[in-house]
Amino acid sequence: MSIRHSLLALLGRGPAYGYQLRSAFEDATRATWPLNIGQVYTTLARLERDGLVRALPEGEGSQRPYEITDVGRADLAEWFTTPVEHAGRPRDELAIKLSLALSTPGVDIRAVVQRQRTATMRHLQDCVRLKRQDENPRDLPWLLVIDALIFQAEAEIRWLDHCETTLVRHAGTPPPLPATLPAAATRAVSERTTS
Structure with missing residues (x-):
């Protein structure tokens, strides 16, 4: 699951605080995949570093709302038009x-x-x-x-x-037995399975 692109998509609706983004994500998925608020702010910091979002100066107390940038919109558009890759073998x-x-x-x-x-x-x-x-x-x-x-x-x-x-x-x-087993272990397992 791409938290990065999920947050960009939510910011595509308009500026929001981290807690608002977390609530909107959990509303959309009915908290099927709970989102940790620390993960939201860590991801927002990376998105800001990469120029995909920017923090707005006005905010409540120490909170700052974020908005998506044009670069962020382009990245989001590419995400929506690119199929999800099933590369590699995820652990099942x-x-x-x-x-x-x-x-x-x-x-x-x-x-x-x-x-x-x-x-x-x-x-x-x-x-x-x-x-x-x-x-x-x-x-x-x-x-x-x-x-x-x-x-x-x-x-x-x-x-x-x-x-x-x-x-x-x-x-x-x-x-089948792994090829790396010593001969004695292979014989012991073989005897156990034939008896």
Whole structure:
């Protein structure tokens, strides 16, 4: 998530204080991704350093409102017209957990998959319930956020189903051993999986 561009987009509506930006962001996303006020001010300082925003002199007490600059508007326009890159491989805790569960002795991988499916299904049901409660066209930003959460949960459930099918298909096949294990350890693991 780009806090930098989120703040620029909010400042595109007009000048605002840091607390106002945080509130506007959390209103738009219904606090799905809570934003720390320290993160807001740190990001504003970087945006100001880079010439994308400027602090206005008038403010309440020690607070200063910020406004977007022309350079900031150009950067924001480029962000909106550039597709989000899926470069690199982001860490996926669930994929890592299942990979390690598969190769860790004493872990019931099917139970791990089933518990995750139950938790993800519960999350999906909560999201659908939230969407039904709030299908107000005036709240379109929130509807898009909740739809994204619903689609992500549905995709995770499909992937878990795929994992379970793959586990059934390969039942009894021991996971490959890393090439870096010493020969004695390889023999010990091999004996354990064949007995």
